[in-house]
Amino acid sequence: MAEAAQWSPACLCVLCGLPAAGKSTLTRRIVGTAAERGWRAAVVSYDELIPEKAYYTEVEEDGLNLTDMHCSWKSYRQAVLQCIEQVLEQPEVVIELPSNPLINGAAWQPCVQALLQPKESHTDGTPLLFLLDDNFYYPSMRYEVYQLARKLSLGFCQVYLQCDLETCIRRNQSRPKPIPVKVIMEMEKRLEFPNPQKNPWESQSISLNSTNDVSKSDIQRVMELISVALGNPLSPAEDNSEQKEADRFKCATSVVHQADQACRRLISEAMKAARENQVPSEHMRVLAARLNECKATFLHDLRKQFLQEVCFLQEEDIGVEQVVKNIFDDKKNEILSQFISNHKTM
Numbered sequence: 001m002a003e004a005a006q007w008s009p010a011c012l013c014v015l016c017g018l019p020a021a022g023k024s025t026l027t028r029r030i031v032g033t034a035a036e037r038g039w040r041a042a043v044v045s046y047d048e049l050i051p052e053k054a055y056y057t058e059v060e061e062d063g064l065n066l067t068d069m070h071c072s073w074k075s076y077r078q079a080v081l082q083c084i085e086q087v088l089e090q091p092e093v094v095i096e097l098p099s100n101p102l103i104n105g106a107a108w109q110p111c112v113q114a115l116l117q118p119k120e121s122h123t124d125g126t127p128l129l130f131l132l133d134d135n136f137y138y139p140s141m142r143y144e145v146y147q148l149a150r151k152l153s154l155g156f157c158q159v160y161l162q163c164d165l166e167t168c169i170r171r172n173q174s175r176p177k178p179i180p181v182k183v184i185m186e187m188e189k190r191l192e193f194p195n196p197q198k199n200p201w202e203s204q205s206i207s208l209n210s211t212n213d214v215s216k217s218d219i220q221r222v223m224e225l226i227s228v229a230l231g232n233p234l235s236p237a238e239d240n241s242e243q244k245e246a247d248r249f250k251c252a253t254s255v256v257h258q259a260d261q262a263c264r265r266l267i268s269e270a271m272k273a274a275r276e277n278q279v280p281s282e283h284m285r286v287l288a289a290r291l292n293e294c295k296a297t298f299l300h301d302l303r304k305q306f307l308q309e310v311c312f313l314q315e316e317d318i319g320v321e322q323v324v325k326n327i328f329d330d331k332k333n334e335i336l337s338q339f340i341s342n343h344k345t346m
């Protein structure tokens with residue numbers, strides 16, 4: 001008789017917080033404690049799975065910003081989740097290589113090492129834990145993980161590592177390859193930590209203060225959170241409100257994407273106008289950086305406002321182009337005129 005595919009309970013645990021808040025350090029302690037309990041644990045370290053953290057360099061050198069990162073990063077985040085999904089759906093397939101070419105194969109191996117156990121142990125009830133280690137600074141990034149947990153009927157929980165900005169910067173500076181401070185500061189501005197009051201799907205979340213040492217009782221709290229999540233897997237079709245929530249996130253992402261495109265067009269027009277007015281090249285660089293910064297702030301506010309206030313509107317009702325024209329265009333003109341008039345009065 002064919003054996004029914006049966007999985008032990010599994011859980012996706014999101015670790016979020018600023019760079020150098022101590023997420024990777026915490027994962028090591030969780031893995032140790034999980035092993036004592038006989039659980040299998042895989043650390044999904046986005047830093048390592050996604051080659052070279054290329055976006056940090058971009059931010060520094062080309063004046064790109066977190067919003068740009070957010071868009072290009074999305075495909076990488078989806079690739080990671082796709083690999084996890086494949087591992088869970090096809091445990092019988094050798095999972096030595098990631099199913100998506102965006103993922104660094106060398107880093108994937110140690111990540112799934114914990115899962116490469118004799119096939120028979122897959123059915124013996126040994127819980128399976130994935131610790132997803134990234135900054136996850138927007139709820140929409142965490143929501144993608146929640147959706148996967150729901151699709152595959154897995155447990156889902158989140159640990160937010162709350163750490164002072166100054167401490168993160170200090171710890172970061174003493175690392176062999178520090179991340180640009182500017183990136184940490186930008187991320188701190190944008191970080192929206194788990195908020196179960198606002199997002200009911202974030203109910204299984206705890207916050208740990210990692211400015212000081214993470215205590216043994218903190219680790220106990222994490223283990224209890226994971227135990228509860230393992231015991232309460234999500235179900236694929238929940239009530240209608242969750243579907244609405246999903247639609248809202250999808251819609252917000254799409255609105256911000258459209259607004260981003262519209263802003264890029266306006267920035268490119270502004271740069272052209274500056275060139276025609278013979279603004280010197282060193283000022284052109286500053287102008288580009290100012291406009292990009294202004295775009296990032298505008299898109300961030302738009303997204304926030306969209307999620308908080310106009311969530312019941314349909315995307316097509318928003319008139320994204322119009323919103324961009326009404327708000328961003330004025331700011332763009334203000335900045336541009338400073339550069340053109342400065343140049344003319346020189």
Ligand SMILES: Nc1ncnc2c1ncn2[C@@H]1O[C@H](COP(=O)(O)OP(=O)(O)OP(=O)(O)O)[C@@H](O)[C@H]1O
Nearest residue numbers: 018019020021022023024025047171210212213214
């Ligand atoms: N609670 C803590 N107290 C003191 N130092 C810590 C603590 N947690 C982490 N550190 C130190 O801070 C540095 C960054 O820690 P870690 O790599 O765990 O951060 P992270 O949040 O994973 O960073 P990233 O998001 O950039 O990968 C390391 O040198 C680590 O030893």
